Amino acid sequence: MDIFQFSYHSIGYISGTIFTVFLIVSLLKLTGKTLQAWILVVYLFFVLFLNFGFLVRTSFFLPSLSKPACFLIALYTSFSNLVLLYFIYSFFGIDRTKESRLALLTIFAAGMFGFSFYVLKNINSEVSYNFSIQMFEFQKPESTAPMGSIHFLTFIWILVVILKQNIKVKNELTLGPDADSKLNKERTVQMSRNFGLAISVHALFSLTYTFYGLGYLSFSNFQLILTSATSLQLFLYTVLYLNYFPEPSSFMIKILGVSLATVLILFCVVSRISFVLIESHYDEARKTEIENLRENLKLGRGNILPKDVLYLISSSNPNNTSRSYLSRNYEGEYISKRMYRSLSLPESKPVYIIWYTFYSEGRIYEIGYPYESYSKMVHSIVSIIALILIFSSLFLVLALPYLIRKGLRDLQTDRKIS
Structure with a gap:
């Protein structure tokens, strides 16, 4: 197996990494950055840990990288909400109160424990x-339960803080402040309400950590939800930041942020649909090969095997094999679902195999294909999609500002002429 091997899940985290880097660069380019801007940059770096960690896990067929990548992801789960809470405290100007410092210290300690x-x-x-998720795995689900639960409970506390401050500012509005103060307070109420909604959605997604840790959610479903949630989470926070954050941000950044998020999310959705179709096509192709092999076996030409087949073994008594669930009732068209196994050979790397079973002429057959050929097929498809994704993002970021500026200049010229 090659070390560098994309899997189906890679696209989601390539998208997340691209978008996170774009946000970080955009924030760093702003002039006159406030404390809140720097806090948001730190938060985005934690999100980058999440995306990059999963990108390593889904792109390198190397077991030694699995644990460092997961520990990097765990930093996001344990401490990202600490930064998000600090951002909320700072936005409302209460980051130096006794309550806020105690809450931040408590959440930091809880994060360290998790x-x-x-x-x-x-x-x-x-x-x-783990063949089902196409990644190396080592973690026990129960080991993530404290970390995931703390992550979710922190969201609850953030929502409580936002709600308290929202009520406080609304009460201040009833006292009839001056026009400027009233405008700022109304803006604060609006932003706190929208941030509260965004964080509520994010909190719902974070429940997947808890469900997975408690064993109610398979890792495959956990991975699927997390991939989708990352892009959606960044999309929501980006729109809110660019529209309501109390410092100047250019119109161009708003357009690029929304456009890039939309393109990346659409790519993820289209890719996921495509991968389902590709998986189905792969199994259909193997079943067609097995049907042809079955005909050859009937004609006594069992030595003619499909391409890339590692082995073909058979047994006349299914009760004496690992395929004891098969019986004569399956005679005819029966071909099993795709199955996987790894063989550990002495002083050699494990051999990964895709295998099927089928019935022919009173015998049970097992046919094995190298997992490497399947993995290379996935890698080649994902590589093409990844290149399209990267070049599309670069084109959007580099060309769209030029096209918009040119369009605005042409519009101004036309108005002057008319």
Whole structure:
């Protein structure tokens, strides 16, 4: 197996990484950055840890990278909401109160506990390849429960803080402040309401950590939800920041942010639909090969095997094989679903296999294909999509500002002429 191997999940995290980097660069380019802007940059770096960690896991067929990547992801889960809470406190100007400092210290301590618990529980765990998610895996679901629960409970506290401040500012508005003060307070109420809604949506997604940790959610479903949630989360926060943040941000950044987020999310959706179709096509192709092989077996030409087949074994008594669930009732058209196994050979790397079973002429057959050929097929498809995604993003970021500025200049010229 090649070390660099994209999987189906890579596209979601390539998108997330691109968008996070774009946001960080856009914020850093703003002039006169306030404390809140720097806090938001730090928060986005934690999101970058999440995306980059999963990108490493889904792009490198190397078990030694699995744990460092997961520990990087755990930093996001354990401490990102600490930064988000600090941002909320700072926005309302209450980051130096006794309550805020105590809350931040408590959440930091809880994050340290959750992160340490996760690392200590998994530091010596055996790493194995999980075929269903196409990643190396080692973590025990229960080890993520404290970290995930703390992550979710922090969202609840953030919402409580926003609600309290929203009520406080509304009460101040009833006292009849001057026009400028009233405008600022109304703007604060509007932003706090919208941030509250965005954080509520984010909190709902974070429940997946808890459900996975408690064993109610499979890792495959957890991965699917997390991939989608990352882009949506950044999209919501970006729109809110660019529209309501109390410092100047250019119209161009707003247009680019919304456009880029839309393009990346659409790519993720289209890619996921395409991957489902590709998976179905792969199984159909293998089943067609097996049907042809079955005909060859009937004609006594069992030595003619499909391309890339590793082995073909058979048994006349299904009760004496690992395929004991098969019986003569399956005679005819039966072909099993795709299955996986890894073979550990002495002093050699594990061999990963895709295998099917089928019935022919009173015998049970098992046919094995190298997982490497399947993995290379996935890698080649994802590589093409990734290149299109990267070039589309670069074109959008570099060309769209030029096209918009040119269009505005042409519009001004036409108005002057008319």
